[in-house]
Structures are given as C-alpha cells and as structure tokens.
Amino acid sequence: LVLPAFAGAPDKAKYPAFPSETPADFKPVTTWFDYDKRDVMIPMRDGVKLHTVILVPKGAKNAGILFTRTPYDADDMTSAVESGHLAVAVSHDDDASDVLVEDGYIRVVQDIRGKYGSEGDYVMNRPLHGPLNPTPVDDSTDAYDTIDWLVHHVPESNGRVAILGISYDGFEPLMAIVHPHPALKAAVPMNPMVDGWMGDDWFHHGAFRQQNLQYIYEQTASRKNRYKWANNHADDYQFFLEGVSAGAVAKRYGMEQLGFWNKVAAHPAYDAFWSEQAVDKILGREPVSVPTMLVASLWDQEDIYGAFAVYKAMAPHDDAHRLFLVAGPWFHGQEVGDGSSLGAVRFGSDTGLYFRQHVLRPFLAHYLKDRPGLPAPVNAFVTGENRWETGNGWPTSAQGTLDLRPQPDHSLQVGGEAQAAGSVAYVSDPQHPVPYRPRPVGPMSGKGWQHWLTSDQREASTRPDVATFTSPVLTEAVRISGAPRVHLVASTSGTDADWVVKLIDVYPDQVAAQPEMGGYQLGISMDIFRGRYREGFTQAKALAANATLPYDFSLPNANHVFLPGHRIMVQVQSSWFPLYDRNPQTFVPNIFFAQPSDYVTAEQHVITGQGGTVIALPLGKADADAASAGAGAP
Numbered sequence: 001l002v003l004p005a006f007a008g009a010p011d012k013a014k015y016p017a018f019p020s021e022t023p024a025d026f027k028p029v030t031t032w033f034d035y036d037k038r039d040v041m042i043p044m045r046d047g048v049k050l051h052t053v054i055l056v057p058k059g060a061k062n063a064g065i066l067f068t069r070t071p072y073d074a075d076d077m078t079s080a081v082e083s084g085h086l087a088v089a090v091s092h093d094d095d096a097s098d099v100l101v102e103d104g105y106i107r108v109v110q111d112i113r114g115k116y117g118s119e120g121d122y123v124m125n126r127p128l129h130g131p132l133n134p135t136p137v138d139d140s141t142d143a144y145d146t147i148d149w150l151v152h153h154v155p156e157s158n159g160r161v162a163i164l165g166i167s168y169d170g171f172e173p174l175m176a177i178v179h180p181h182p183a184l185k186a187a188v189p190m191n192p193m194v195d196g197w198m199g200d201d202w203f204h205h206g207a208f209r210q211q212n213l214q215y216i217y218e219q220t221a222s223r224k225n226r227y228k229w230a231n232n233h234a235d236d237y238q239f240f241l242e243g244v245s246a247g248a249v250a251k252r253y254g255m256e257q258l259g260f261w262n263k264v265a266a267h268p269a270y271d272a273f274w275s276e277q278a279v280d281k282i283l284g285r286e287p288v289s290v291p292t293m294l295v296a297s298l299w300d301q302e303d304i305y306g307a308f309a310v311y312k313a314m315a316p317h318d319d320a321h322r323l324f325l326v327a328g329p330w331f332h333g334q335e336v337g338d339g340s341s342l343g344a345v346r347f348g349s350d351t352g353l354y355f356r357q358h359v360l361r362p363f364l365a366h367y368l369k370d371r372p373g374l375p376a377p378v379n380a381f382v383t384g385e386n387r388w389e390t391g392n393g394w395p396t397s398a399q400g401t402l403d404l405r406p407q408p409d410h411s412l413q414v415g416g417e418a419q420a421a422g423s424v425a426y427v428s429d430p431q432h433p434v435p436y437r438p439r440p441v442g443p444m445s446g447k448g449w450q451h452w453l454t455s456d457q458r459e460a461s462t463r464p465d466v467a468t469f470t471s472p473v474l475t476e477a478v479r480i481s482g483a484p485r486v487h488l489v490a491s492t493s494g495t496d497a498d499w500v501v502k503l504i505d506v507y508p509d510q511v512a513a514q515p516e517m518g519g520y521q522l523g524i525s526m527d528i529f530r531g532r533y534r535e536g537f538t539q540a541k542a543l544a545a546n547a548t549l550p551y552d553f554s555l556p557n558a559n560h561v562f563l564p565g566h567r568i569m570v571q572v573q574s575s576w577f578p579l580y581d582r583n584p585q586t587f588v589p590n591i592f593f594a595q596p597s598d599y600v601t602a603e604q605h606v607i608t609g610q611g612g613t614v615i616a617l618p619l620g621k622a623d624a625d626a627a628s629a630g631a632g633a634p
C-alpha cells in the first residue's frame with residue numbers, strides 16, 4: 001500500500017477522523033489502594049507556588065506528617081515505585097515504607113523551587129538569604145511556608161511535621177531547621193549534602209569529582225531534566241582521559257550556558273562561595289532547637305563528610321539533648337533498603353531494617369505521636385565485629401590514638417617509636433592514572449557506583465604507581481572509631497600533586513566462612529587531598545619541586561575493628577580516576593582549564609620512618625568477646 005505524498009494538510013472530507021488515543025484532559029484516579037493522593041500548588045511568601053503531592057492514608061485522623069522536599073520530581077517519587085530518597089508513597093511495595101505504613105503517617109513530597117512541577121528559579125543547594133542569595137527566599141523559608149500551609153490545610157493531620165530525606169533531599173531538612181516553623185517537630189537528614197567542596201559531592205579537599213558533570217548538566221539545563229548526557233564511551237576512564245580537563249569536557253557539552261557550572265569553574269578553591277554555604281558552619285552557630293537525627297553511611301560514595309561534620313558542629317550546642325546520630329555500614333542511602341551486605345562484605349543482619357524499625361521508627365513516633373521511648377543519642381554499627389553499639393556522643397568510645405608508620409621496606413609499623421628514615425618512590429603518570437574502581441568505569445549510578453568504596457584494593461596494591469605498606473598479622477583486635485588523621489610527608493618532582501591515602505583491612509589468605517574474601521583488601525577510610533592547598537584551602541599555591549613537605553588532612557570517619565588474623569594496609573597514590581580530575585602535576589592557575597601540555601609525569605617520594613609519614617588512628621573500645629568469637633568473620 002503506497003500512501004500518497006501529502007501537499008499540506010489532508011483533505012478532511014477525503015480522510016476519516018482517527019481520534020487520538022490520548023485524551024486532552026485525562027483525570028487521574030486519586031483514590032485507590034490505601035490512600036488518597038492530592039496534588040496542590042502551595043504559595044510561598046514571594047508568591048511562587050510549589051508543586052506538592054500529599055498522600056493521606058485512608059481514614060487518617062490526627063496523623064503526623066512526614067515531609068520530603070526534593071529536586072528529583074515529586075510525581076515520580078510518589079508513584080508507588082521503589083525510591084532511594086525515602087520519598088516512597090504510602091505503599092506496600094517499597095521496603096522503606098515499613099515505617100510509614102505501619103505508623104499511618106501522612107506523606108508529603110514537594111518539588112523544590114524551580115524544579116519539575118514547582119514555579120520559580122532553581123539554584124543548586126540554594127544558599128540562605130544573605131551575601132550569596134540576595135532574594136528574600138531560600139529553602140528554609142520555603143520549608144517554613146509549606147509547613148505552615150500543611151498544618152492549616154490538611155485536616156487529617158495532628159499539626160506535627162517531621163522532615164526527612166536522603167542526599168540533596170537530606171540537605172533540605174538541614175535548611176528547614178534553620179529558623180524552623182513551630183510545627184516542625186523532628187528532622188532526619190540522611191546522607192545530607194553539607195559541604196560540597198570539603199568532602200561531599202563536588203570536591204574532596206579540592207580535587208574535583210568530574211563524573212558529576214553529567215549530574216550538573218542534567219540537573220541544571222532544564223526544569224524537568226529533559227536534556228540527557230550522552231557520551232560515546234562505555235568506559236568513563238577513557239572518556240575523561242580523552243577529554244583532558246573537566247573544563248574542556250564541560251565546554252564540549254555547552255555547559256558554559258549553565259550558571260552553577262560557571263560558579264564551580266570560577267571557584268576552584270575554598271573561598272567564601274563554598275565556606276559561607278557550608279551547612280555545618282551555619283548550624284554550628286545555632287542551638288539545636290528541633291530534634292534532629294543525622295544518618296551517615298560509613299561507605300558513602302557521595303556525601304561521606306556531611307552528617308559527621310554537622311554532628312560535630314551541633315553537638316556542643318545540644319544542651320537539650322535533641323541531637324542524634326546514626327552511622328551504618330551502608331553505601332549512600334542504603335539505610336532505606338536491605339542492609340545485610342555491601343558488595344562482598346556481609347554484616348550478619350539486615351542493618352537497614354534494624355535502623356528503620358528500632359531507631360528511626362521510635363524517633364519519629366516519639367515526636368509525632370508522643371509514643372514513649374527514644375533511641376540512644378548515637379547508634380553506630382561496628383564493622384568487623386558486625387554489631388550495633390550505642391553511645392552518648394561520637395566517637396562512641398575514644399581511647400586515644402595509635403600511630404601507623406610506613407617503612408622503607410613497604411612494611412607498616414603499628415604503634416611504637418619511629419625507626420630509621422627512608423622513602424618509597426613511585427612515578428605518577430597522568431596518561432595512566434589509577435582507576436578508582438574496576439574498569440570499565442560506569443557512570444555515578446547502579447551497583448558499580450554504589451559499591452565502589454568496598455571494592456577489592458588488590459588491583460591497586462599491585463600497581464607500581466601505588467605505594468603500599470602492610471602490617472604484620474594482627475594478634476589482637478585494633479578498633480577505630482572516628483576520623484583517621486594523615487600526616488603525609490612527601491616530595492614531588494612536579495609543582496602540584498594529588499595525594500590519595502587509603503586505610504585498608506587485609507583479610508586472612510583464607511576465610512572459611514566466605515572463601516571469596518580470602519586476602520581481600522577492604523577500604524575502610526580513604527580520601528584524596530589536592531596538594532596545592534597544603535598551606536590552606538582558600539588559596540592554591542605551587543609546590544616546591546623535590547622539596548620534602550608535610551600534608552595534613554583527615555580521612556572519613558570509620559567505626560571498624562581490624563580483627564586478629566587480619567593486617568592493616570596503607571596505600572598512597574596520586575590519582576583516583578576518573579571520579580577525580582587529574583592533577584596536571586604542573587602548577588596552573590585553574591586546573592579546570594589545564595592544557596594537554598601541562599600534564600607531566602612526576603616522581604613522588606613518600607617519606608617513611610623517623611620524621612616521615614604517620615597515620616594516627618582514633619582508637620575505640622574493641623569488644624573482646626565479639627572479636628574473639630570472630631563475630632565479623634566474613
């Protein structure tokens with residue numbers, strides 16, 4: 001059948017109507033399953049209306065409200081699908097909803113200003129009104145105005161609201177507790193974005209997390225994320241190597257049209273743009289007025305810094321004992337799913353379910369329903385021994401420090417006095433950077449991304465450009481609780497350098513209970529430091545070539561027991577690619593715009609022994625019974 005070539009619109013008389021199968025005004029059924037769904041536009045104080053989805057359980061009376069503000073599409077997050085941002089509907093098909101469904105809360109999810117169904121202008125992690133935000137509105141005022149509207153327009157509510165969420169959605173509860181609405185009775189910032197430069201999503205100690213270019217592109221190019229990133233490589237390692245610098249890749253994608261990218265590119269150092277919006281600094285200036293449960297993941301591949309930083313800042317002002325901290329053996333946001341294992345590491349129980357039922361649920365019920373009982377101020381999982389512990393502060397049981405000293409023979413001295421000085425050298429070649437996870441390196445999504453912090457470090461330890469130091473087999477448990485402190489003493493033949501320091505638990509060659517863990521090298525606390533900030537984060541300075549210099553920085557918080565039979569390992573390298581952009585190892589004003597010729601090979605020397613590198617471990621109390629019983633065998 002050959003259709004005639006049309007010249008203009010078809011002759012209606014000649015062709016029968018063929019009505020669209022999509023009606024012009026579809027009316028969704030909003031009363032089904034076990035809740036009513038309401039779609040409202042809530043006016044803020046400046047007149048901008050925010051799209052808000054309200055899910056009211058059938059027959060709800062005098063119910064508390066669980067509120068989430070999100071930049072990730074409230075409609076999508078309340079469509080009864082499994083969601084990692086705890087924006088689940090009151091549905092039974094998401095394991096995070098056990099807390100919601102069993103206690104009959106009203107669930108409210110709102111598109112933040114400027115995203116998806118909401119009006120207004122989008123600004124990434126919109127700074128509070130002030131030098132960084134001249135407008136009279138911010139995420140704090142929007143939360144306030146929304147809560148006020150909810151308690152006056154949702155008759156089934158008891159006038160009490162808790163705000164909770166993960167990641168960016170975890171940043172929103174922190175904003176809400178700055179000048180909080182009186183109806184806000186609890187906040188649960190989970191894996192929150194707190195300081196994008198120091199240790200959360202955008203940089204770690206100044207090294208840029210360039211795989212986030214995709215996120216910045218999709219999140220800020222349009223209101224509804226309609227423009228999708230695409231690249232012609234299955235392996236981001238190759239893609240970013242060919243891309244040379246993050247700035248060159250961004251330029252290729254037209255990202256100079258995007259306000260947030262231009263701000264990032266203009267502020268590579270920790271200047272006021274970053275430090276003035278660091279949420280831990282903001283909240284550290286206020287008393288704790290709203291009961292707040294900070295939730296941290298010990299292997300958080302996205303925001304490993306924020307929750308602990310806010311806890312550290314707020315704890316001194318918590319005279320009314322309203323501050324809580326949970327630290328679980330999770331990747332980013334895993335606490336709302338199955339917490340029985342992470343990658344190859346098993347925890348002996350579903351730590352996510354335990355958290356939701358025995359920590360989160362009583363916390364919410366106490367403040368929203370006056371249910372008696374509260375969890376302990378600190379609930380922390382002890383990895384290695386695979387047990388939960390409670391405490392009144394973090395770290396839970398400080399017992400001094402234990403110094404690890406790399407030795408010239410690649411051994412690692414545990415405790416004791418410094419021995420003969422020496423050094424271990426390696427060559428850092430920017431054309432062959434060290435992969436941060438097994439290749440092909442996928443994007444920042446899926447299991448490869450979620451699990452990478454627990455991936456086996458054996459590949460790295462066999463590379464000539466990774467300096468590896470290993471202790472003797474431990475005869476006693478070594479328990480750490482807190483942030484290891486690095487005092488790296490090193491030299492480089494270049495005039496800039498990145499230093500990656502990794503604290504690793506080396507499993508026995510054979511693990512009967514889980515054979516695949518034999519010899520496994522599990523990262524416990526690892527991070528990168530961009531050498532140009534050695535003298536201070538606010539200003540980059542060239543390094544003196546071949547000079548022996550100290551670099552002092554903290555690694556992420558850990559809560560781990562190195563069991564007897566295990567060994568402790570430290571690895572030092574000068575790239576962690578392609579998650580972090582390469583350091584050209586020549587000092588340039590702004591690494592975002594380094595040229596191909598700037599990338600040079602450098603000879604690195606890690607100074608060991610007397611006057612050399614030391615990693616100070618924050619000791620905690622080992623549970624001798626658990627350790628001797630090999631509780632954490634696999």
Ligand code: PG9
Pocket residue numbers: 166167168169193201212215302303
């Ligand atoms: N913290 C997550 C993220 C933010 C920005 C870039 C990439 C990831 C999140 O909100 O999911």
